[in-house]
Structures are given as structure tokens and as C-alpha cells.
Amino acid sequence: MAMELWYKLVDLLPFEWAEPGKMLFMKNALLAVLLLAPIFGILGTMVVNRQMAFFSDALGHGAFTGIVIGGLAGFMQPLWSAVIFSIVFSIGISLVHHRTKMSSDTIIGVFSSIAVAAGIFLATAGGKSFSRLNSYLVGSILSVTPSEIGIIAVMLVMVVVFWLVFFNRLLFASISEVLARSRGIRTFWLETLFSAAIAVLVTVSMSWIGLLVINSFLVLPAAAARNIAGSQKQYHAIAVSISLFSGVAGLIASYYTETAAGATIVLITAIIFFATLFMRRLRA
């Protein structure tokens, strides 16, 4: 029902693929990107605030292992087992980091490589070929189905609600953990919840954006916005705008250049990042 309405809307666009009844996969992908981009933009702001870029990268690797394990165990939907696995993985990293004095760099490096190694080991066990998993590495947004778009819409609503309720506390904890705790904020659970949200997002969207570039799509819009924003409100507005713009522009460009959409989107965010970096230099 909703999809019919969406197709009618897209039919108004002046692109050859937008003609009525043609290339529904492209129209599905466009809607998926419009819903996914704000999620990445919003959550990315805090990933950069908390200097967690390396951490979120590791979560992607954990998610990959999860998908392999899910596939092995013969679930109909390896995705759901992967979601559970990456949540456990993210909590595992947080706990080890919390309990030891090792630098987070080292811990994440250790966990990240173990996850990838275990994933490849399990995927190739018994002489199987790895190539069937290539789609997860590169990603294909054109394969998104209307029911998956429904999942993305639900995720977007959940992230916005999460952000409305918990953002202040998360930001406070990222500014000064001790100060936040002295005001009664339970920082550990908050951080764990946030990591789990990133884990779910990365796992669910890996097959569309591609494991190899997904972390850049999370980090780059926020990193670019940071160059020119003067407050959290501007930071969010700019990050989400950049994310939306490069998502849509990247998808449409990839249609004409016949390249993988995920990588094309990331390259466009990268161009914007360097442009804002230049703007910052000009102002300074």
C-alpha cells in the first residue's frame, strides 16, 4: 500500500528509471536510502563524539561472523542470529574494556581480528568457497525488498525515539564521564545500549551498504559536519543532510556509472568531508 504511493511519487521524477512500472528495485533502493541515511547520520554524530570509529568498524566484523554462524546453523534468516551475535559481541568488548586497564585500541584490535578470522574459518570450513559471502562485503542496495524497507522504517523510528530520550545523557557522558556520574547518570549501561544500537544498525544494513565501506558511511557525515558546526543542533542538521544528500546522489550516480551503490555513496561523503575541511581552514 505504502509502496504503491511511493512508486507514484517517484514516477514524477525526471529519470529514465523513474518511468511508471519500470525498475522497481531502483525505486525500492531510493526509499531505503532515504530512510537509512538519517539513521547513519544521527548515530554517527555520537560515534565521532566518543571517538568510537574503530569500535564501530569492529562491530561490522562481529556482524559478519554472526551472519556466517547464522548461515551455518541453518536459520532461515541468518540476519536475526547475526543481530544477536553482534549485540553480544559489542557488550563483550564494552565489558572487557570496562574491566581491564588495557587501551580500547588494543582491545578492539584483538576482538576485531578474532571475529574476522572466526568468520572466514567457519565460512570456508569443509572446503567451501568464500565467494558466496562477497555480497556482504560489497553490499547491494538494489536487492532491498519492500518488507526490508519496513524494517528500516521501524529502525529509524526507534533510533529517533532513543535519541530523544537518551541523547542528553549520552552527550554528557562523552563530555565528562566523572561529571556525568556525579549527576547520577549510569554511564556504563547507557554506553552499552548505544553500542548495541550501532551493532544492530551495522548488522542489518551490511548486505545493502557493504561491510568494507559501511563504517565510513557512519563516520564521514558526522566528521564532515564537525568541521563546520558550532552546536549540537547544527551538528545533527548538517550530518543528516550530508548523509541524505550523499545517499541519494550516490545511489543515482551508481545507476549511471554502474558501480556498487555503497562505495559510490561513501566516495561522495568523502568529497564533502574534504570540502568542509577546506571551509574550516578558510575560516581559521
Place this chain on the structure above:
Amino acid sequence: MKHEGSMTCVCEGQGGLCCTRIENLGVRIGDVTILRDVNLHVHCGEFTAIIGPNGAGKTTLLKAILGEVRHTGHLSFVRSTGIAKERPVIGYVPQSLDLDPTSPTSVLDLYAVCRSRSPVWFHIPRRVEQRAKECLDRAEAGHLLRKRLGALSGGELQRVLLALALDPVPELLLLDEPVSGIDQNGLEMFYNLLSDIRRNYDLSIIMVSHDLDLVARHADRLVLLNGTVLASGTPREVLESESFRKVFAGVR
């Protein structure tokens, strides 16, 4: 026990004074004893400065009071009504923030995440902004409202953090002074502010300090800490004590 006079102090809320009591506080991290047998009574309306060499456990003492590090011994707070309670309302001014200097977080953002529920990425209501301005004005930082935290000087940031620590007015104000990064004018201004606050509010102030000259002029009491309390009393008493000479031999 080497502390002087603290056990005889009136600390039962008489005369409308509130008081923070620290008894036999000890902190061990792993095999290392950082603090032992620390006894302190801090009265409201009093500015107590903690001095001591590097590694004396000054910051650890503040963190123990905050409940950040596990400690032995007893902490209690007696209100001016005479009612004792476990945890006072604490205002805390940290030594520094965890944030990187390019962060797009304004002073107003910091105030709002601390004191308001409306999500700052979405909307900061007028009245929150108004309150932020009033709060910052108390520490002569009202003009910094729109500035990014990373763009503030050391002294400006310290005043912003002080303003925040005073909202709501705490019963115990803990300050961990940065070792460096604040110019002499900024320091002077900050100590004057603290003196005013002590006069105008019913609270006790405990400050870890690195500037002996300023502390000597502004604090009511000095505590010389090095693993435990070596001396405590008026600035004059402490600065002229034998322990002070031993600890700071060659410094002054």
C-alpha cells in the same frame, strides 16, 4: 593520628552549620595504598584547600568522596538541621573534560544536557537558555553561552564548569584545579569567585590546589596531604608546619 583539631570540631549541625565528615578513609588500588587514615571535617561556609606533592592522592581523595573509587572508612554529611545523611548534593568541577577540542558542543549544549530533558540536538527551549545565562552569569561566564567548549581558554572553561557545579546549589563543592593552562589573571578571578561563593551560599568547598600563594590568601583551611593528612589548620599554621617544610623542601 596526625591531623590537628579536627576531632574536636563541632559537627552536629549546631549554629546552623552543615558539615562533611570523612573518617578513616583509605584507598587501595591493586597492591598500592594511595590513601590511609584520612580524617577531615569540612564545615559549610568554609573553603578548604588540599595541597600536597604530585602523587599525594589529592585527586583520588576527591574521587573517593564522589564515589568514583572504592574506599574504606566512612563518609557522612550532616545538614544544618542536624540530620545526617549518606550522600550530600555534590557539585564537582573536574580538572578537564574528556572532549576533543573540535567538538561542536557549545556551552549552552553542556548546560542543557546537564540541567534539562529537552534533547539538545532537537531543540533547546527559551527558558532553558534563560536559566543557562543566569547560571553562567554567577561565574562571570554569561558571554560564553554560544561559544564552543573547545574554543574556551583554560580560565573560561573553569568558570563555566564552576557555574554548572553551582546549579543546583550543592551542599559540597569539590574542585580539582588544573595543574596548568590558566593565566595568572584567570586564577586570581577564579579564587575571588570562590571567596564570594563561600560567603553567599551555605556550602562547603574542598579544592585540590596547586597555587600555594593564592591558597594562602583565599582558603580558610589548608590540608597538607601525602598519602594521609600530614597537617591541617589555618593557612598560616600549615605553611609554617614542620611537615610542610619537609614535603615542599626546596619548592619555596
